[in-house]
Amino acid sequence: MKREVPPQSQLVAANDSGAPTARWQLDRIVAELRVSREETHSIRRDGEARRAPSREALEAILNGLTEALFPRHYGQFDLDGENIDYFVGSTLSVALDSLFEQIHRGALFIGDELLPGFRREDAIELTRSFASELPSVRGILISDLRAAFVGDPAARNFPEILIGYPGMTAIIHHRLAHILHRQGARLVARLMAEIAHARTGIDIHPGASIGSGFFIDHGTGVVIGETAVIGDNVRIYQAVTLGARHFPTDDEGNVVKGDARHPIVEDDVVIYAGATILGRITIGRGSTIGGNVWLTRDVPPNSVVTQATARNKVGTGIDPSETPR
Known part of the structure; x- marks a missing residue:
């Protein structure tokens, strides 16, 4: 759709003496945006637009x-x-x-x-x-x-x-x-x-591989990352995240693109609301992941993982939220 340019009368206003003055100081702003666009912050590819x-x-x-x-x-x-x-x-x-x-x-x-x-x-x-x-x-x-x-x-x-x-x-x-x-x-x-x-x-990245018989119940807030692999007959609930725990970098500190960094969820797994599963870990076939679990380690097949019992972490050196039960 062609954008209409407002008439000049809408871009200027009269000062106290009646002389027109730039209402928005557009000359300066447009010039600064040009410098940002073409020089200091250019993201344009070379060649034809x-x-x-x-x-x-x-x-x-x-x-x-x-x-x-x-x-x-x-x-x-x-x-x-x-x-x-x-x-x-x-x-x-x-x-x-x-x-x-x-x-x-x-x-x-x-x-x-x-x-x-x-x-x-x-x-x-x-x-x-x-x-x-x-x-x-x-x-x-x-x-x-x-x-x-x-x-x-x-x-x-x-x-x-x-x-x-x-x-x-x-x-x-x-x-x-x-x-x-x-x-x-x-x-x-x-x-x-x-x-x-x-x-x-x-939010499902189009790169995620998802098997047949997949069911998202309710759904709001679900996030499934690019390299996630989901097997057959998997059911997940709202606010589940299948995400990355960290992002590998090359020798120059740039994030490596495309590496497998999201979970593998095998067949017949159920993941309840609010669970956060991070990294290239495997949730074994037939397992159940309880609500609001934070998980960064592999889970054997046919496991049940629930929230760890709350405890004082001072002096234990253990983070119970990362310990499957």
């Missing part, structure tokens, strides 16, 4: 993809056997046409080293590959839907979960964003994840 992906377009794409995956729930309720395939095809066509454009923009905008020399033809091929995975993604989402129904006694039916549970919305968005992240369209994937975060209060 590129257009960033559109968050509004990505929101529409996510809506369209969700409608195509669940046409009678998110699309049109009155679809029947004669027109449902037409609706799905038409909706997908619009969404994928827009997605390929946003993928192309994203690769050019950041000069992604994962996609060197990226062309429009490459964006089309990446989008085609993404689209080919949608049927299998829908199958995994059905397993997530069933896990929510089984895991929440308040859930009365599938439609309630599908259109009403923030955890379901978050995992739909994540599974779509994760494909793009894996294929190299990382800026677009990250923006999709942030759209889900804004909509649901659930």
Whole structure:
């Protein structure tokens, strides 16, 4: 949208003598911002300016993809056997046409080293590959839907979960964003994840690997980091963090990007509200992690970890909050 420039009369005011004077001292501020932008604090890449992906377009794409995956729930309720395939095809066509454009923009905008020399033809091929995975993604989402129904006694039916549970919305968005992240369209994937975060209060990095039958109950405040690995049939509650304990640095003190630094959660684990699990540790299969636990050590399979008993730490040299029981 073109931004209108206010008339000069709105940028000046009369002083006591009636002579116009700069109301906001814009000449000085604009000059100082130019110096910051071009010299002292420049973050611009060399070369031609590129257009960033559109968050509004990505929101529409996510809506369209969700409608195509669940046409009678998110699309049109009155679809029947004669027109449902037409609706799905038409909706997908619009969404994928827009997605390929946003993928192309994203690769050019950041000069992604994962996609060197990226062309429009490459964006089309990446989008085609993404689209080919949608049927299998829908199958995994059905397993997530069933896990929510089984895991929440308040859930009365599938439609309630599908259109009403923030955890379901978050995992739909994540599974779509994760494909793009894996294929190299990382800026677009990250923006999709942030759209889900804004909509649901659930922050899942698109790089996180999550197995089938995943259920986030309530969900507000959940954080799952980039290199987290979650197995099948895992259930977590609100305010759970799967985060990094520390950030490794190179010889020059720069943070090393991409290292595995988030937890591994094996199959059939339940993590209750407020638990904080940090570092590249493993939560063994079938374990239960109690609410508000702070955990930085491996947990054997089939363990139950609860809050440690409060005690005076003076003279003991033990931090009971880091001792699984």
